[in-house]
Amino acid sequence: MNKQDENQKQAGNQINIELSEEIAEGVYANLAMIAHSNSEFVIDFIRLMPGVPKAKVKSRVVVTPEHAKRLFLALQENIQKYEKMFGPIKQVEESPKFPMNFGGAVGEA
Secondary structure: OOOOHHHHHHHHHHOOOOHHHHHHHOOOEEEEEEEOOOOEHHHHHHOOOOOOOOOEEEEEEEEEEHHHHHHHHHHHHHHHHHHHHOOOOOOOOOOOOOOOOOOOEEEEE
């Protein structure tokens, strides 16, 4: 296979991803709630503000178990790269204390 054929093959495997200005701004979240069923993982990104008794879900992402695993591995790899460049990420010993049970299997991050 010559170089031009190889470049065309690589271009055929690329995905054109569009990012609107609104989405590019991002949304701040400092809590993630994770629930799952046998066919999907639901990740709610929440903004919890000090002194405010009500927290808001800012974004919900639903993925397949396979994609959840890929996300986990990608986060793990990126955290390792980050810590290699900037040092260990410090973790607070104490977790937030509030009701966390929304029914079903739940995790937090």
